[in-house]
Amino acid sequence: MIDSLVARTDLEALPMIKRGKVRDLYDAGNAYLIVSTDRLSAFDVVFNEPIPYKGVVLNMIAEYWFNQTKDFVPNHYLSTNIMEDLPQLYEHKRELHLRSMLVKKAQVLPFEFIVRGYLMGSAYKEYKKTGKIAGKDYGHGLVLGSKFGEPLFTPSTKAEVGHDVNVTYEYMSNELGTELSEKLRDLSLELFQFASREAMKKGLILVDTKFEFGTTEDGLILIDEVFTPDSSRYVLKSDYDVGFIDRSLDKQFVRDFVSSEGWNKEPPPPALPEDIVQKTSERYMYLMELLTGKDLQELMGNE
Numbered sequence: 001m002i003d004s005l006v007a008r009t010d011l012e013a014l015p016m017i018k019r020g021k022v023r024d025l026y027d028a029g030n031a032y033l034i035v036s037t038d039r040l041s042a043f044d045v046v047f048n049e050p051i052p053y054k055g056v057v058l059n060m061i062a063e064y065w066f067n068q069t070k071d072f073v074p075n076h077y078l079s080t081n082i083m084e085d086l087p088q089l090y091e092h093k094r095e096l097h098l099r100s101m102l103v104k105k106a107q108v109l110p111f112e113f114i115v116r117g118y119l120m121g122s123a124y125k126e127y128k129k130t131g132k133i134a135g136k137d138y139g140h141g142l143v144l145g146s147k148f149g150e151p152l153f154t155p156s157t158k159a160e161v162g163h164d165v166n167v168t169y170e171y172m173s174n175e176l177g178t179e180l181s182e183k184l185r186d187l188s189l190e191l192f193q194f195a196s197r198e199a200m201k202k203g204l205i206l207v208d209t210k211f212e213f214g215t216t217e218d219g220l221i222l223i224d225e226v227f228t229p230d231s232s233r234y235v236l237k238s239d240y241d242v243g244f245i246d247r248s249l250d251k252q253f254v255r256d257f258v259s260s261e262g263w264n265k266e267p268p269p270p271a272l273p274e275d276i277v278q279k280t281s282e283r284y285m286y287l288m289e290l291l292t293g294k295d296l297q298e299l300m301g302n303e
């Protein structure tokens with residue numbers, strides 16, 4: 001059995017490195033332990049209501065894609081067999097099981113590597129205001145959900161506090177150097193193209209995504225989470241085709257609810273009603289089933 005709701009963890013057996021908005025990061029000696037909790041953040045604010053099983057979905061989808069993409073680029077994935085690798089955590093089995101991953105320690109590059117196949121989210125907002133995306137002019141012909149001829153690479157800084165800031169490729173290149181930047185851009189685009197094709201086979205459009213990369217003594221690796229519903233937008237192809245272009249399979253119910261409430265996106269966040277929490281949980285689980293072919297019952301059965 002696992003806990004249906006894990007809002008935070010406090011593992012006294014391991015030193016905590018960071019409590020992120022969603023994930024708790026611990027030092028496990030020669031690795032980090034990343035625990036995906038059920039916290040939900042929207043517009044960079046963490047809500048008070050955890051979303052049942054959300055952390056399981058994040059962890060399982062990340063594991064799935066780390067495995068699928070490992071031939072393109074090495075990544076930080078080591079194991080999700082936490083009880084075997086860290087038996088000292090046995091008393092936390094119910095909260096950690098299916099929600100945690102051991103990963104290689106890396107130096108995090110201070111950028112978010114964002115790829116967009118379709119116009120949505122913050123890029124759509126920027127475009128509506130200025131006609132530009134990541135500093136480049138795109139004229140007036142695009143609408144919400146327009147597909148780009150080729151996916152766009154639109155990096156942002158990884159801000160320690162506050163909101164991340166979109167930057168141009170040239171800015172990133174000045175900071176990281178030409179060679180590394182080209183490699184990161186090409187890898188990001190290649191990963192995105194691959195995952196888009198795979199997702200499409202499952203009836204899903206991968207709208208956009210964010211990667212993080214880090215360096216280790218063995219070189220560049222993909223870190224953090226990959227193609228999860230917290231780092232990516234997925235829309236059902238059947239929805240997109242009939243015009244529900246921004247009905248994404250993630251926290252869309254929450255975004256819609258708080259927007260309708262007129263929340264100014266500054267803390268404290270408004271309380272989420274039970275039905276919004278439930279529907280959001282179902283959305284996350286549905287995406288996990290579509291992508292990985294596994295449902296929660298099956299995962300728990302394999303304990």
Ligand SMILES: Nc1ncnc2c1ncn2[C@@H]1O[C@H](COP(=O)(O)OP(=O)(O)OP(=O)(O)O)[C@@H](O)[C@H]1O
Nearest residue numbers: 020021022023025076103104105106108214223224
């Ligand atoms: N292999 C790794 N080595 C070092 N740090 C990592 C690794 N993988 C992920 N991280 C970091 O762990 C944290 C995960 O927590 P979470 O994503 O919840 O944080 P966050 O609030 O989004 O903060 P951030 O803006 O830094 O991502 C992130 O800061 C991420 O950069």
Ligand SMILES: [Mg+2]
Nearest residue numbers: 020021022224
């Ligand atoms: Mg993060």
